[in-house]
Structures are given as structure tokens and as C-alpha cells.
Amino acid sequence: MQLGMVGLGRMGGNMAARLRDKGHDVVGFDFDPDVRDVASLGELAERLTAPRVVWLMVPAGEPTQKTITELAEVLEPGDLIIEGGNSHYVDDRRRADELKERGIRYLDAGVSGGVWGRENGYGIMVGGAAEDVQRAEPVFRALTPDEGGGYVHAGGVGAGHFVKMVHNGIEYGMMQAFAEGYELMAASDIVDDVPGTFDSWREGTVVRSWLLDLLVRALREDPDLESIRGYAQDSGEGRWTVQAAVDHAVPAPVISAALFARFASRQEDSPAMKVVAALRNQFGGHAVTRATDDPGQTPRA
Structure with a gap:
């Protein structure tokens, strides 16, 4: 089938390559001109045959929201957006409701596999309506391991990202x-x-x-x-x-x-452990100073 892929980084780029290896027609958009097939989301929509399927692999949060908002302006009723990043499942439900008012369908897909997914296949966890999942299932099957498994329709919108x-x-x-x-x-x-x-x-x-x-x-x-x-x-x-x-x-x-x-792990000198050390020193004389920095040294009087 034909698919638009937005975001061609370490994950999205490898996913697009695996889909092409499996015979799917992928049209990719990215801000990097060296890896993209089209220069804008509008051009992406023009290159895809309606009803369109567009998969997003962009950072969660504001970048995802901004991309979906822009896509909604260039897509048409009957088109389908698959959000494959690590969005919060609560946001999926809100986005699906907003897009529904425009007649645009929405699936959330949790993706696991990292940089090894192109070779080994990915784990795909999908949330959304059954008819939308069925429509995109050839893509899900192509992305998952060749020997089978690695794919679940976990429930309604939000379920894919919840289980991920x-x-x-x-x-x-x-x-x-x-x-x-x-x-x-x-x-x-x-x-x-x-x-x-x-x-x-x-x-x-x-x-x-x-x-x-x-x-x-x-x-x-x-x-x-x-x-x-x-x-x-x-x-x-x-x-x-x-x-x-x-x-x-x-x-x-x-x-x-x-x-x-x-x-x-982000604390070079934990404030909490300073308190623990101070309390141990107060009740038992277990002093560990920066000068000694040796918990095994004999406590000072």
C-alpha cells in the first residue's frame, strides 16, 4: 500500500526503509533535505492518493501536536493519521476527537525495536477503531518480525500508547x-x-x-x-x-x-544523601567528609 512517513530520523528512516524493502510505496517528509522525498506537508498530501495514510514519527509533545495541526489543514475527510511516537495516551484521545470533526481518522501506534528494527522487525501496539486498524494492517505486518508476532490491536484510541x-x-x-x-x-x-x-x-x-x-x-x-x-x-x-x-x-x-x-544518576553529589550522611554523623559519629571521602574510615570522635 501507499504511505506517507513524516519524520525520517533513526526510527522513522529505518521504518520507511523496511516498508520499501517489503514492497510498499513510502513518500517521506523530513526537515533534512538529504533524506526527504517532498519539501512540505502540503506536497506530501499532493503526492499521496486519497484516501491517504500518513504515519508520524516525530518527537512527542509540541512537535507532534504542531505536525498534526498542520496535517489537518492539508488532509481530507477519510484520510488516516497514525501517530507512532511516544505520545501520552490522554493526548491521543483529544486529538482523535478534534480530527473526527474534520472527518480525519486517527490511530496511535506504540513502536518498539530501536535502531535494530529495520533488520529484526518492530513491536507494534495499536489503538483505534477496528476498521482503521484493518486498513493499515498491511503496514503493521510488514514492520513486525518476519517469523510472526510482535503486533497487537490493544483497544480503542489511546490503548496503543498506553500499553507501550x-x-x-x-x-x-x-x-x-x-x-x-x-x-x-x-x-x-x-x-x-x-x-x-x-x-x-x-x-x-x-x-x-x-x-x-x-x-x-x-x-x-x-x-x-x-x-x-x-x-x-x-x-x-x-x-x-x-x-x-x-x-x-x-x-x-x-x-x-x-x-x-x-x-x-543525574546527581553528582546527592542532596538527599548529604542529609543521610549528616544524620548518621549526628547520632553515631559516622563522618564522611570530602577530605576523606572514605565510608570505611574510622569515624571521628
Whole structure:
């Protein structure tokens, strides 16, 4: 089928390439003139045959909203927008209602797979009306792994991004568990081969996974991770997952702790830990000063 792709960065560009490899006709727009097929959203609409299908892969938030607003001016009733970024599911519902007044259809699609998706396929999680999902299903099937799976129509509008949000929250917890296991083994005087241990877990164990494969790959490149700064950004979905857990009164201690650990990674000298150190010093004389910076040193009198 024919598809317009807006946003041809690391994700959108690879998705467009995979779709073309599968025989689909993709017309791409991006601000980078070196990768785009058309120079404007208006030209994109002109190149596509009605009823049009346009997939957005632009940063969440204001860039997505601005793009949808501009697209609504050049599309026609019966056209379909698929929002494939990491939008908040609440925004999907509002946008779908606004576009419906113009006769424009809307799907939200959570996409997982990162930079490896062109070769391996993506996980696609879709929200929207069944007839709209069916219309775009050839694209979803082409993007997912060749051996099958990796695709779900999760529910109505917003459901695709909701389950992608939960997916990313689970990812936070899994990554944090691997990270803590690495630090514990590295800090011990028992384990001599931490990278080899992770490598051995890739087969036959209950923790084998693609994330584990990626960790082993990183450790092969840099066994002590000396070139990596201990700083982890959060992309928003972790926060939204924790907020949704609060809204629905669902306990989510692992995901919450993993999110807060990322916040802690950004503090070179944690104010909270300063308070902990000060309190320990007050009640027990456990002083750790910048001069000594050694928690194992004998406490001062």
C-alpha cells in the first residue's frame, strides 16, 4: 500500500526503509533535505492518493501536536493519521476527537525495536477503531518480525500508547535489575569474570532476553564500562507509567524504584544523601567528609 512517513530520523528512516524493502510505496517528509522525498506537508498530501495514510514519527509533545495541526489543514475527510511516537495516551484521545470533526481518522501506534528494527522487525501496539486498524494492517505486518508476532490491536484510541507506556515501564525495571546485578558482582571479591557471567546467562536461564544480549554486547566492547558515564535520561513513559499506577491504585514498586534510580544518576553529589550522611554523623559519629571521602574510615570522635 501507499504511505506517507513524516519524520525520517533513526526510527522513522529505518521504518520507511523496511516498508520499501517489503514492497510498499513510502513518500517521506523530513526537515533534512538529504533524506526527504517532498519539501512540505502540503506536497506530501499532493503526492499521496486519497484516501491517504500518513504515519508520524516525530518527537512527542509540541512537535507532534504542531505536525498534526498542520496535517489537518492539508488532509481530507477519510484520510488516516497514525501517530507512532511516544505520545501520552490522554493526548491521543483529544486529538482523535478534534480530527473526527474534520472527518480525519486517527490511530496511535506504540513502536518498539530501536535502531535494530529495520533488520529484526518492530513491536507494534495499536489503538483505534477496528476498521482503521484493518486498513493499515498491511503496514503493521510488514514492520513486525518476519517469523510472526510482535503486533497487537490493544483497544480503542489511546490503548496503543498506553500499553507501550507500560512496556517501557517494565523495561525500566528490567534494565535496573541487570544494572544492580552488575554492580553487585563487580563490587564483590568473589566473581572474577562479570562479562562472562552475563554471557553465560544468555542460554538456558530464565533471565535470557534481548536486553541481556545487548548488555553482553556492550560489555564485549568495554568490559569495565569505563567509557560510559553513569547518567541515564528518562524519556517520559516511565513517569507516565508511575502516574498511571497512582491513578489506578496499582502498586508498582519496581518500576517506581527504577525511575527514581534514573533521577539519582543525574546527581553528582546527592542532596538527599548529604542529609543521610549528616544524620548518621549526628547520632553515631559516622563522618564522611570530602577530605576523606572514605565510608570505611574510622569515624571521628
